Amino acid sequence: MTRLNLVLLLAVLVSSLYLVNVQYESRRLFTDLDKARSVARKLEADNESLQVEKRAQATPLRVETLAKEQLQMRTVTPAITHYVSYSAPAAVASATPGRAP
Amino acid sequence: MSRSIAYTSSPLLASRTPVWRSKFIVAAIALGFVGLATRAAYIQVIANDFFQKQGEVRFARTLELPSNRGRILDRNGLILASSVPAPSIWAIPEDVERDAGQLQQLAKLLEMPLAELNKKLEDEDKTFVWLKRQVDLPVAQEIMALGLKGIYQRKEYKRQYPEGEAVAHVVGFTNVEDKGQEGIELAFNKDLVGRNGSRRVIKNRLGQVVEDIGEQIAPVDGPDLQLSVDSKVQFFAYQKLRDAVLINKAKAGSVVVLDTVTGEVLALANYPSYSPMKRQNLSGAQLRNRALTDTFEPGSVMKPFTIGLALETGRVTPQTLIDTGPGKYTLTGATISDSHPNGVLTVEGVIQKSSNIGTTKIAMQMPAREMWELFSSAGFGQKPQISFPGAVSGKLRPYKTWRPIEQATMSYGYGLSASLFQMAHSYTVFSNDGKIIPVTMLKNSAPAVGVQVLSARTAGQVRKMLQLAAGPGGTGQKAQTIGYSVGGKSGTAYKQVGKGYGSTGNRKYRGWFVGMAPIENPRIIIGVMIDEPSAGQYYGGAVAAPVFSEVAQQTLRMMGVQPDMAVKPQIVSKAEEESL
Numbered sequence: 001m002t003r004l005n006l007v008l009l010l011a012v013l014v015s016s017l018y019l020v021n022v023q024y025e026s027r028r029l030f031t032d033l034d035k036a037r038s039v040a041r042k043l044e045a046d047n048e049s050l051q052v053e054k055r056a057q058a059t060p061l062r063v064e065t066l067a068k069e070q071l072q073m074r075t076v077t078p079a080i081t082h083y084v085s086y087s088a089p090a091a092v093a094s095a096t097p098g099r100a101p
Numbered sequence: 102m103s104r105s106i107a108y109t110s111s112p113l114l115a116s117r118t119p120v121w122r123s124k125f126i127v128a129a130i131a132l133g134f135v136g137l138a139t140r141a142a143y144i145q146v147i148a149n150d151f152f153q154k155q156g157e158v159r160f161a162r163t164l165e166l167p168s169n170r171g172r173i174l175d176r177n178g179l180i181l182a183s184s185v186p187a188p189s190i191w192a193i194p195e196d197v198e199r200d201a202g203q204l205q206q207l208a209k210l211l212e213m214p215l216a217e218l219n220k221k222l223e224d225e226d227k228t229f230v231w232l233k234r235q236v237d238l239p240v241a242q243e244i245m246a247l248g249l250k251g252i253y254q255r256k257e258y259k260r261q262y263p264e265g266e267a268v269a270h271v272v273g274f275t276n277v278e279d280k281g282q283e284g285i286e287l288a289f290n291k292d293l294v295g296r297n298g299s300r301r302v303i304k305n306r307l308g309q310v311v312e313d314i315g316e317q318i319a320p321v322d323g324p325d326l327q328l329s330v331d332s333k334v335q336f337f338a339y340q341k342l343r344d345a346v347l348i349n350k351a352k353a354g355s356v357v358v359l360d361t362v363t364g365e366v367l368a369l370a371n372y373p374s375y376s377p378m379k380r381q382n383l384s385g386a387q388l389r390n391r392a393l394t395d396t397f398e399p400g401s402v403m404k405p406f407t408i409g410l411a412l413e414t415g416r417v418t419p420q421t422l423i424d425t426g427p428g429k430y431t432l433t434g435a436t437i438s439d440s441h442p443n444g445v446l447t448v449e450g451v452i453q454k455s456s457n458i459g460t461t462k463i464a465m466q467m468p469a470r471e472m473w474e475l476f477s478s479a480g481f482g483q484k485p486q487i488s489f490p491g492a493v494s495g496k497l498r499p500y501k502t503w504r505p506i507e508q509a510t511m512s513y514g515y516g517l518s519a520s521l522f523q524m525a526h527s528y529t530v531f532s533n534d535g536k537i538i539p540v541t542m543l544k545n546s547a548p549a550v551g552v553q554v555l556s557a558r559t560a561g562q563v564r565k566m567l568q569l570a571a572g573p574g575g576t577g578q579k580a581q582t583i584g585y586s587v588g589g590k591s592g593t594a595y596k597q598v599g600k601g602y603g604s605t606g607n608r609k610y611r612g613w614f615v616g617m618a619p620i621e622n623p624r625i626i627i628g629v630m631i632d633e634p635s636a637g638q639y640y641g642g643a644v645a646a647p648v649f650s651e652v653a654q655q656t657l658r659m660m661g662v663q664p665d666m667a668v669k670p671q672i673v674s675k676a677e678e679e680s681l
Contacts, residue, residue: 027305027311027312030310030311030312030313031305031309031310031311034309034310035309045185045186045238046238048169048183048184048185049185049186049238049261051180051183052180052183052185052261052263053263055179055180055263055264056261056263056265059263059264059265059267059332059336060267060332060333060336060337060340061264061265061266061267061336061339061340062265064340075340075344
């Protein structure tokens with residue numbers, strides 16, 4: 001009877017120590033999971049703000065400003081049209097080159 | 102041996118312990134156990150709740166899970182407004198260490214003078230001071246990296262508007278508390294806000310979350326809102342308008358682009374505009390959404406309605422001849438004049454040459470009530486049914502108060518007022534075979550269901566007249582595009598200066614153009630208004646029609662509408678002057 005009780009006591013001890021260990025491990029894992037989650041949230045937020053930034057870099061307004069200021073480009077209007085006519089080389093070689101109406 | 106001392110038997114040991122003492126000890130120990138058991142029972146059973154709560158207070162925390170405000174997208178899903186994290190920096194002045202070097206660094210990161218920072222930290226009685234709201238995330242991280250005592254940050258969101266000033270008036274903006282203040286942000290504030298969530302957790306001594314307790318309420322982000330606006334069309338409209346305002350040295354301008362099939366607003370731009378992210382020193386002129394809030398007398402833009410009504414009721418046909426005489430016409434003592442004598446015109450010619458006298462003569466054949474009914478069913482004097490703050494109704498007086506001269510002036514657009522948006526909207530009557538369709542700011546792919554105002558036949562006839570008005574010999578020739586047939590009506594008006602319309606040389610004008618393309622089967626309606634052009638030209642046909650032309654061409658091309666005219670270069674000669 002005493003032997004059985006001793007065995008049981010030992011089992012209880014081992015089991016409770018194991019429980020403490022598991023509890024500790026689970027908390028550690030949970031902390032890791034929580035950290036990973038917050039990293040995920042942060043990455044999501046980063047993704048969002050980078051998307052906005054990407055869009056802001058590519059808006060027509062910005063492209064227009066850059067084209068005008070850095071590349072000295074102008075807005076096209078049909079008022080400035082150059083007609084390029086192609087004539088067969090044998091017929092009239094020096095035909096109308098290009099004219100601007 | 103006898104003298105030996107018996108160490109094992111000491112007289113002291115021999116003294117007998119009284120029984121009561123051992124009993125007393127046993128009793129005391131037993132009492133101790135009873136006390137412990139009682140205490141245990143008290144803690145575990147009787148006052149369990151209290152201790153449980155006290156424990157929780159010490160290690161359980163409720164974490165708020167902030168939700169994100171919904172994004173605003175254009176019709177193609179491009180971002181017009183989106184929230185990004187931007188922490189706010191705050192301090193407990195008492196706890197902040199006065200280390201000049203570190204404070205200097207902090208001031209630099211916060212982009213404020215050191216003196217200002219010191220002033221904020223001066224009052225040591227305060228336990229909370231905002232140092233700066235909504236700083237950029239990288240800056241906030243640098244500040245935290247400084248590791249200053251007494252400096253904290255709070256997670257907040259900041260609205261970003263990548264498209265900037267081009268869509269500023271449509272999208273509007275939010276305040277620092279993330280509440281909509283203008284435009285769509287205000288109109289759809291309720292739909293855009295999310296619901297914050299929360300979770301209850303246990304934290305260990307290091308501040309790490311070790312366990313979830315209780316229920317977790319997930320945050321619900323605000324739903325995305327997709328507008329009808331096309332950011333490309335919007336940009337072109339804004340760009341062309343801005344250029345026109347600058348070239349004509351005008352005070353301001355507006356442009357509205359409507360899809361005639363679905364009733365969607367494809368673009369709504371105003372100039373001057375503002376950048377929604379830099380709102381310091383904003384003026385009222387910049388903030389004003391002129392297309393919706395500024396009303397003016399529609400002038401010649403009304404003529405097609407008067408003529409349309411006359412055609413509908415069979416009083417005239419497009420070929421009926423009207424004598425507009427020498428350019429002056431007297432009605433009950435008042436003189437109505439045309440910009441130049443037009444002689445005898447057909448009804449078509451009246452629209453084409455924009456003759457006030459011709460329109461008056463036709464209008465005087467009709468009762469005021471009929472005109473009023475048509476005008477109000479076309480949306481004049483009514484607040485546009487559009488979910489947008491600040492839209493105004495304009496003025497259209499009840500027909501019973503109209504005097505004959507007023508009926509005459511109203512027939513050609515004076516004595517009533519409307520916003521550019523209302524004018525553009527009213528033209529859906531002509532573009533949609535006599536039906537006025539509801540307009541919307543939200544994406545909608547189903548064709549709009551309209552209300553019949555005029556017959557399809559009349560609408561077709563008026564469209565043809567509008568085409569003439571925008572063609573050779575008309576007032577709006579500069580509205581011509583390459584590849585697409587257009588039709589529209591220009592308008593010009595004196596602006597009120599003081600008590601009258603100002604004297605010659607001191608006059609202020611407003612020029613506008615409302616038109617549609619392609620004219621046979623219109624796909625878009627564009628309204629353009631230029632306020633106070635002062636570079637010599639001021640007729641709507643000269644200042645606003647070119648904007649129409651460019652916007653119409655770009656928009657139709659982007660929408661994939663097939664050109665209905667052979668592409669050929671055409672040089673527009675001097676446009677006809679219209680009557681004011």
